[in-house]
Amino acid sequence: MKSYVALSGRYLKQQRKRSVLTVIGIVLSVALISAIGTMGQSMLDNMLRQAIYEQGSYHFAYPSADKKLYDELKNNVLVNEVGVYKEGPETTLDGAFKLTLAEASPELFRLGPIHLQEGRLPQNPDELAVEQWMLAHLPGTPKVGDKTELTGPDGNKHTYAITGVVINSRYGQQEAESTAYTLLGGQSASTGKLALFVTLKPGVDISDHLDQFRKMSENAFAPNNRVLTYMGESSSDDVNRVLGIIFGTLIGLVVLSTAAVIYNIFHISVLERIRQFGLLRTLGATPSQIRALVFREATTLAVIGIPLGLLVGWGALWGVIRLMLSAGFQVLQMEDFQLTWHGWIIGGSVLIGLLSVYLAAWLPARKAARVSPVEAVRGAGSIVRESIRRGRIPSPLQGFGVGGKMAAKNIRRNRSKFRITTFSIIISVALFIVFHYFTQETLTLTADTNEENRVAFSIYKNYSAPEVGEDGKTQPPKPKNDFLTKEQIDRIAAAPGVQGVYGNYDPLGEVYAWIPDSLYNKDYLKVTRQESSEVRKLDGADYRTAYAYVRKYDEARLKEAAKYLVSGTADPAKLEAQNAVLIVEAIKPQDPQTGKRTLLDLVHYKVGDKIKLDLTGTSGDPENEAVPAKFGEVTVGGILSQSPFDGTYLEHDLAVMAPVAVFDKLVEVMTADGGWQSTEMTGIDVALKDGADAGAVRQVLQDTVNSLPNARLSDYVAEQKNERQFILQMRIFVYGFLAVIGLIGSLNIVNTVQTNLLLRRREFGLLQAVGMTMGQLKRMASLEGAWYGVLGSFWGLLFGAGLSYFLFAELSNLQGMPFRFPWGGALIACGAALAVGLISVQGPLRRLSKMNLIESLREET
Amino acid sequence: MNVIEASGLGKRYGHDSTMVEALKDVSFSVPQGEFVAIVGSSGSGKSTLLHLLGGLDRPTSGTVHIDGEDLYALKEKERAVFRRRKIGFIFQSFNLIPVLNVEENIQLPLLLDHRQPDKVYINDLIRTLGLDERRNHLPSELSGGQQQRVAIGRALAYRPAIVLADEPTGNLDSVNGREVLELLKLAVRQYHQTVVVISHDMNVAAEADRVLRMQDGRLISDTRGGNGA
Secondary structure, rough: OOOOOOHHHHHHHHHHHHHHHHHHHHOOOOHHHHHHHHHHHHHHHHHHHHHHHHHHOEEEEEEEEEEHHHHHHHOOOOOOEEEEEEEEEEEEEEOOEEEEEEEHHHHHHOOOOOOOEEEEEOOOOOOOEEHHHHHHHHHOOOOOEEEEEEOOOOOEEEEEEEEEEEOOHHHHHHHEEEEEEEEEOHHHOOOOEEEEEEEEOOOOHHHHHHHHHHHHHHOOOOOOHHHHHHHHOOOOOHOOOOHHHHHHHHHHHHHHHHHHHHHHHHHHHHHHHHHHHHHHHHHOOOOOHHHHHHHHHHHHHHHHHHHHHHHHHHHHHHHHHHHHHHHOOOOOOOOHOOOOOOOOHHHEEEHHHHHHHHHHHHHHHHHHOOOHHOOOHHHOOOOOOOOOOOOOOOOOOHHHHHHHHHHHHHHHOOHHHHHHHHHHHHHHHHHHHHHHHHHHHHHHHHHHOOOOOOHHEEEOOOOOOOOOOOOOOHHHOOOOOOOOOOOHHHHHHHHOOOOEEEEEEOOOOOEEEEHHHHHEEEOHHHHHHOOOOOEEOOOOEEEEEEEEEEEEEEEHHHHHHHEEEEEOOOOOOHHHHHHHEEEEEEEEEEEOOOOOEEEEEOOOOOOEEEEEEEEEOOOOOOOOOOOOOEEEEEEEEEEOOOOOOOOEEOOEEEEEHHHHHHHHHHHHHHOOOOOOOOOOOEEEEEOOOOOHHHHHHHHHHHHHHHHHOOOOEEEEEEEHHHHHHHHHHHHHOOOOOHHHHHHHHHHHHHHHHHHHHHHHHHHHHHHHOOOOOOOHHHHHHHHHHHHHHHHHHHHHHHHHHHHHHHHHHHHHHOOEOOOOOOHHHHHHHHHHHHHHHHOOOHHHHHHHHOHHHHHHHHHHO | OOEEEEEEEEEOOHHHOOOOOEEEEEEEEEEEEOEEEEOOOOOOOOOHHHHHHHHOOOOOOOEEEEEEEEHOOHHHHHOOOOOOOEEEEEEOOOOOOOOOOHHHEEEEHHHHOOOOOOOOHHHHHHHOOOOOHHHOOOHHHHHOOHHHHHHHHHOOOOOOOEEEEEOOOOOOHHHHHHHHHHHHHHHHOOOOOOOEEEEOHHHHHHHHOOOEOOOOOOEEEEOOOOOOO
């Protein structure tokens, strides 16, 4: 031994068990930080990738610009690339489809959301890339490599070579319009209206310079908000600040939990050896020398624990994702997850790990250094003075016999140890609750989805043979024939990989719901700044009116709707029997001034309530009081959390989903004295199961379309697959996140409770020596473990719910929403804490029971 | 010259009704090379006195000079350094560091001072203590008598000004107790050490150059040349 500092190494080696427990604590904490960091970063990367896929990678755009602005931008030192897009003439194809020619610069192909499916993008002004579904409608029905004729930028017919096919867009197919891209010619760029898409050079602070670029064309400036937000470069300082606060809170919570775990173990380890430190003091060690010893121990443990923690964190993450992929998300591949070790995560984890270790060692070190030498030499036995608090409130554990009484005393006898152990459980529980809450809310905000994202094909009536005029009134009533027969639909539904086949029907035209004033949420008026709107009187009662969006739901749609039920039923037979409908009470209006959206309930109906629908509609004149209103009445049969199809929430309207018979009855009332409303099925949407073979389904659909007159198949498999994958990935990230936190939190509780027990071997030996049976001992320890779980859960729940509310308040700045108490997370976390507390005492107890009584008594304390 | 100079030492614990006066106005001095025994019944204040002589505690009143240095005028850190250089402690319960072997335990005060031990002296010490065969053993592998010999070695390692022993034979049988006593006397003779021993053991008192008797926190007698042997 060269120096006294070698003592710390000796201690660590001697107290191998304690050292291992401490290292485990450090490993878990570092693993938690690095796993959360990696997960969070990967999630953000994923959202950014998706935003870029959907919006393009440009930072901001000028939708309406000219050559002058282009030159200015080109010469700006901050600007990296400028993509130019110039809309050309429209060609009508097959008498129904509008194809717009767009000239784009090579930069635009990089910056815009243009996704090649086949071939390559145009490299000449006489080359063309079109959406795949357009090929069939272009003159000569060309394939990639063939030529076709279109109206060129100069208004004359030109021949273009098709070099590439881009992915179908759903919107375009529904609206029967599409864009074909060609390369921007040199002359074209200098005249006319241009749309410019700009990126700034790497390293330039985008948010700082947005204003400067906004000023260059005040009226036509469009930042790519979604992409910028995920880049942390939002144009709104508010968003950046809120995101900062939220992530700061989450990271702070993790650091706190890390420090708590390590502190806990260190504290116990030092307390148990305080006599040794006192002895060193009598031999002339200075307080700073004692501190140095403790810090040296801390350093040694950190050096072992931190790298291991990084490995474990990575392993846990990888394992969890692996597990989930094999357990039900088979559609995704491991390669879909780009889990990258960002430098900042490694660095941050190491730094936080070290910081927590030293922070955790600091107080115990100070305590050790302050040990009075007299105390240390004054006889044998523990120097740790345990002040036994006489419980003012009798602990419920007292009711469990001698074991319970002892457990109650043990728990209370050392206040600081009690506090630290409970705190470490509290923080684990709170951590889970907060992360559960936060990830669920983020999921709702960012991956706001319903069944619509499973829809990959639609069959419509062909636009080339219009049957319905613009003006429904002048049209003779249509025969009430569905576009597809039941047999056809059944055949499609039976195809392998099909999730569902849903009929499309026209919604009821212009229907108003008369909502009793007491059931109407006035917050809606506040949010949309319509406070001045007045109540309407009907038969002496006060009503508010809202537009009702009434859709016809066939059985297939109702079946999916059942997943979103908050109360009531979605069973078609029951609904029809009661003349009942499904409604979505929640809407997401926008503040007309700030643009901020708020999620709120428009109405407060209960199942069984009647809804008064004003069906005067197009046949009457809603503005004209003289025309008596035609009312139809339906019952609320079920309330849904969101719309199962279309957008998840409407902006202002009450969404009403009526079963076939109920819908038809409303139409009867509506058209009783003239007017017309279609009730027949106009087409279908086909949803696929995850990972289904789209090709086979496409074949079945194509056969159906071929057998129908004027039918058209829309195919947006690629778009649907991308969207669906993004959502699944987000889900896996969120659940993976929670699994990792749950795993590490549980291990933390196990470690804490076990440390507590293992360091009390001598005491257990003593208790056995005076006649406590192993059974009583087990009962005592189990009760202790369970009680720690109960207390930790209680405070963890309070703390977690409080923090969740704080995060909610911050999130509300981005989008208004109601606070949902985090019951889900709380239930899981508290249940797990209890179970883990109870289970984790069993291992050490088994070992204790095998131990020789004399040996445990002899053990140095 | 007096190595120990205690004057007006008093020590009180607690406040008001719970106040205990463990030591009341104790003054005495010890010249170099003397073997002093402090005797008294349990609770008479002898341990408190020893702690104050060794700079482990703080007196409520009075001063202690060791080797001419006013112990309680020193700062906490200086006193710690002074302790390891000038004072050697021997305890009833040995108080060795369990993770260090015999040799390392003996050298510890030097190592705390960042000094390399004087090999010749340490070896001589280990031989004198009869621990030559055991120098690499851990305390748990030694008998009580052997452990106390290690403690004596540790106390002498720095050639301190004084050696303070608190019931050094209390945990030992008579043979081992005898041996330890002989070693302490040897230290006085061979290294010209000053040794202050607290003891119940009348044998110890009988062997001492001088016996201080304590009762109720006061020094009640000071007998010189008890036996001298």
